[in-house]
Amino acid sequence: xxxxxxxxxxxxxxxxxxxxxxxxxxxxxxxxxxxxxxxxxxxxxxxxxxxxxxxxxxxxxxxxxxxxxxxxxxxxxxxxxxxxxxxxxxxxxxxxxxxxxx
Amino acid sequence: xxxxxxxxxxxxxxxxxxxxxxxxxxxxxxxxxxxxxxxxxxxxxxxxxxxxxxxxxxxxxxxxxxxxxxxxxxxxxxxxxxxxxxxxxxxxxxxxxxxxxxxxxxxxxxxxxxxxxxxxxxxxxxxxxxxxxxxxxxxxxxxxxxxxxxxxxxxxxxxxxxxxxxxxxxxxxxxxxxxxxxxxxxxxxxxxxxxxxxxxxxxxxxxxxxxxxxxxxxxxxxxxxxxxxxxxxxxxxxxxxxxxxxxxxxxxxxxxxxxxxxxxxxxxxxxxxxxxxxxxxxxxxxxxxxxxxxxxxxxxxxxxxxxxxxxxxxxxxxxxxxxxxxxxxxxxxxxxxxxxxxxxxxxxxxxxxxxxxxxxxxxxxxxxxxxxxxxxxxxxxxxxx
Numbered sequence: 001x002x003x004x005x006x007x008x009x010x011x012x013x014x015x016x017x018x019x020x021x022x023x024x025x026x027x028x029x030x031x032x033x034x035x036x037x038x039x040x041x042x043x044x045x046x047x048x049x050x051x052x053x054x055x056x057x058x059x060x061x062x063x064x065x066x067x068x069x070x071x072x073x074x075x076x077x078x079x080x081x082x083x084x085x086x087x088x089x090x091x092x093x094x095x096x097x098x099x100x101x102x
Numbered sequence: 103x104x105x106x107x108x109x110x111x112x113x114x115x116x117x118x119x120x121x122x123x124x125x126x127x128x129x130x131x132x133x134x135x136x137x138x139x140x141x142x143x144x145x146x147x148x149x150x151x152x153x154x155x156x157x158x159x160x161x162x163x164x165x166x167x168x169x170x171x172x173x174x175x176x177x178x179x180x181x182x183x184x185x186x187x188x189x190x191x192x193x194x195x196x197x198x199x200x201x202x203x204x205x206x207x208x209x210x211x212x213x214x215x216x217x218x219x220x221x222x223x224x225x226x227x228x229x230x231x232x233x234x235x236x237x238x239x240x241x242x243x244x245x246x247x248x249x250x251x252x253x254x255x256x257x258x259x260x261x262x263x264x265x266x267x268x269x270x271x272x273x274x275x276x277x278x279x280x281x282x283x284x285x286x287x288x289x290x291x292x293x294x295x296x297x298x299x300x301x302x303x304x305x306x307x308x309x310x311x312x313x314x315x316x317x318x319x320x321x322x323x324x325x326x327x328x329x330x331x332x333x334x335x336x337x338x339x340x341x342x343x344x345x346x347x348x349x350x351x352x353x354x355x356x357x358x359x360x361x362x363x364x365x366x367x368x369x370x371x372x373x374x375x376x377x378x379x380x381x382x383x384x385x386x387x388x389x390x391x392x393x394x395x396x397x398x399x400x401x402x403x404x405x406x407x408x409x410x411x412x413x414x415x416x417x418x419x420x421x422x423x424x425x426x427x428x429x430x431x432x433x434x435x436x437x438x439x440x441x442x443x444x445x446x447x448x449x450x451x452x453x454x455x456x457x458x459x460x461x462x463x464x465x466x467x468x469x470x471x472x473x474x475x476x477x478x479x480x481x482x483x484x485x486x487x
Binding site for chain 2: 005019020048049050063069071083084088089091
């Protein structure tokens with residue numbers, strides 16, 4: 001088994017990290033991003049598999065994961081903020097809130 | 103690096119040496135199944151297509167069965183025909199034989215299933231005997247043709263097993279081999295990103311067209327594939343948008359340029375990364391990969407799925423340690439959540455690549471040992487009539 005980390009940044013261009021465990025609000029998480037190691041203080045609880053911000057993202061700016069835009073910030077997002085459907089809007093489909101098909 | 107395989111007359115290289123017992127229509131399945139049960143060294147291909155379908159689907163069934171018969175893992179083919187099926191059995195026999203493989207055929211409507219069975223048993227036995235004389239040879243890894251797939255996905259899929267399979271896919275391409283992916287459904291919402299990897303505008307246009315056509319077919323059946331995604335379950339798991347969901351799936355194809363887009367049921371020619379227009383459901387998708395000429399499938403899963411395929415080894419890869427623990431009879435490889443960069447992912451990709459070469463050289467996958475995968479399917483676009 002490979003080394004254990006608490007969060008992962010999937011591409012150097014990303015401005016979000018994904019939690020690999022349930023992370024508590026106020027806790028500090030160290031991730032490798034863009035070839036360097038950064039420590040982020042979380043502003044809220046981040047469940048396993050959910051995302052937090054590595055940088056301030058202005059309203060309307062792209063949220064980047066896998067090195068690609070996964071949507072735009074619908075409000076300004078601060079470092080360490082929880083990033084999900086409440087502050088990101090898809091540019092290719094719905095926000096997903098309808099969630100119908102399966 | 104190299105692997106041990108079987109040279110075929112058409113220049114392709116097999117990693118298994120089966121005689122395919124191919125049913126040409128749903129009604130012939132039983133006889134094909136009986137023969138394959140009895141004769142060691144055979145692999146059945148059973149399905150529900152081949153009759154009472156619209157012409158485009160009948161054509162797709164014929165061309166896919168023909169392509170399956172030419173898969174390099176088969177040393178020869180026994181066609182089990184009913185007689186009045188829609189599939190063009192003469193064409194099947196001709197095309198498979200033209201690839202240099204021995205082909206035999208039995209006909210149920212000639213004198214009944216028991217006679218067809220008896221004839222088929224003898225044909226299959228002869229074909230297996232001949233195939234068993236083919237010796238394995240060493241081939242360099244540019245002869246690899248790998249398919250990739252994800253299914254039974256969970257949160258770990260997009261974070262661990264899909265990036266790991268993608269890293270292995272890049273290695274296949276970098277070493278001169280061929281890698282095939284598909285599941286057109288999963289491109290939805292990220293097709294604008296995928297097209298940037300197309301080698302030219304023609305290929306980019308083909309990618310956009312297969313996505314648009316799929317959405318059109320869904321709408322014609324009353325479904326909205328874009329609006330329902332991500333699903334409530336996806337959102338609970340942390341997926342925010344359809345782009346994120348699709349990117350997490352597409353990452354299993356690695357990062358190399360897309361050379362071309364193929365229709366379902368057509369053998370892929372050439373080296374590098376290719377797309378086959380195909381549905382995501384396992385039975386039909388795995389048949390699509392085998393028809394494209396894949397020797398081995400790397401299958402990424404989160405929750406764990408059992409699927410194999412009659413004559414194409416399927417290597418199951420998970421990033422979920424609980425799934426690996428729960429399903430030791432199905433999952434071949436556990437990978438860690440090393441992320442999409444740095445040495446961790448590279449090492450994981452290399453580990454998967456070595457597993458591909460080992461399975462290529464004869465190492466049995468969990469699904470092969472278990473004998474799981476006897477019920478594949480053929481993709482159909484229209485109704486059964």
